[in-house]
Amino acid sequence: MTDTAAPAADPRFESVDAVRERLRSVDYLSDEGIAGIVYLADRLGKPILVEGPAGTGKTQLAKSVAEITDARLIRLQCYEGLDESKALYEWNYKKQLLRIQASRNAEEQSGWEDIEDDIFSDDFLLTRPLLEAIRAEDPVVLLIDEVDRVEVETEALLLEILSDYQVSIPELGTVTARQIPLVFLTSNNTRELSEALKRRCLYLHVDYPDMDREREIVLTKVPGVGEALADEIARIVRSIRQLELKKAPSVSETLDWARTLVLLGVEHVDAETATGTLNILLKYQSDIAKAAKELSGDQPGPGRPAGSPGVTGR
Ligand SMILES: Nc1ncnc2c1ncn2[C@@H]1O[C@H](COP(=O)(O)OP(=O)(O)OP(=O)(O)O)[C@@H](O)[C@H]1O
Ligand SMILES: [Mg+2]
Structure with a gap:
């Protein structure tokens, strides 16, 4: 019950x-x-x-x-x-008015109560x-x-x-x-x-998906994307989300990025390609600059020692 x-x-x-x-x-x-x-x-x-x-x-x-x-x-x-x-809902005032006018014109004998019952019935309701x-x-x-x-x-x-x-x-x-x-x-x-x-x-x-689920979403939704590329995309997006950004990339932006990379014929995302297409993932110039720096490995990323490679490092 x-x-x-x-x-x-x-x-x-x-x-x-x-x-x-x-x-x-x-x-x-x-x-x-x-x-x-x-x-x-x-x-x-x-x-x-x-x-x-x-x-x-x-x-x-x-x-x-x-x-x-x-x-x-x-x-x-x-x-x-x-x-x-x-x-x-709302009442269909126009139709109600017409109904009232029509009853007046016809000099209907029915009282106001009948008309009221009529105009506040289902026929006059806009759902x-x-x-x-x-x-x-x-x-x-x-x-x-x-x-x-x-x-x-x-x-x-x-x-x-x-x-x-x-x-x-x-x-x-x-x-x-x-x-x-x-x-x-x-x-x-x-x-x-x-x-x-x-x-x-x-x-x-509902939060951002974990890396495995995001890779699966990419594989499911983006025709032409290979396993290796989907894997890289999910990894890079995850590392970008760990930065302090104004607006982290959403799943829809991951998908847009994946479609872009497929369109460009990319099979493997290197730092240069990633940096060149960051504007698909990020919508603030300051975020793009931060991510570009991270991808080029200039600065220590989260959980990574300084000097270790950005995108291509596994
Ligand atoms: N778990 C998922 N599986 C498959 N596709 C997903 C998943 N999560 C997000 N997407 C895709 O990401 C895109 C954005 O999803 P959606 O519009 O539902 O987001 P939202 O949370 O409602 O965003 P907003 O808050 O901006 O309205 C859609 O194209 C959707 O298909
Ligand atoms: Mg929504």
Whole structure:
């Protein structure tokens, strides 16, 4: 039994390993932690709050889970100023006005109460992503993307959905989900989320992948990349991430770099090639300069004695 209003669905996954395998089948390389939380969220009927640096696969996780569960992805992209009328629902005022006018023109005998009942019915409701997800009859995955961008007051709009999978519409009553959707909220941690929101979710911190997983991601996602090149790319990116940078390279930048190297016909990344293409990985001149210095072996890298070679040293 869950403490939610909506009925519990049949489990979508038989084990944590099954989650991992199925994610892999759609080219999403997870780890034990990621797959474990997805498995639990399904079993417990709880939303997942996914936090972590930019470009580490938070949004893609929700998309991939939708894909492997044959569910429709419904996405609410959050931004500053997002309000109820864009997140939940709004009344179709134009249509309501026309309906009122039409009844006047026809000199309808019906009283105002009848008209009111009519114009606040389903036919006049414009559903937005949150309500759409709750009312869906087919399986859905709800992605509330970059939730840290909305004001803290706006978070309150989400609370009823996240704990009870229902939406209260004053004029219509309470709409309850027929099935508990899998819900992902993502955050880049630009501000603290409210306790009320966090309490309703399972928490998943997605960090940069370790070297093996990043190499696998490169091999899976970049056509034409060889094992040796993927290995070098993962190593170099890891060493760059260990520097004190304004903005460390994300997985998406690793992938862009790998595609660039393949396009350039590179089979082996030497210091010169790496330095010449750093602008794909890094977006601040000061970071590029720091990384170039590290790659050329001028300065002692993390965990490496001074004078030992940069890129090519194994
Ligand atoms: N584990 C992974 N397996 C496969 N691809 C991945 C993985 N992690 C990241 N990627 C790839 O990296 C890219 C960026 O991922 P995504 O957009 O999901 O990041 P994000 O964490 O949502 O970033 P942001 O915070 O900027 O929105 C995508 O192309 C995605 O496919
Ligand atoms: Mg994202």
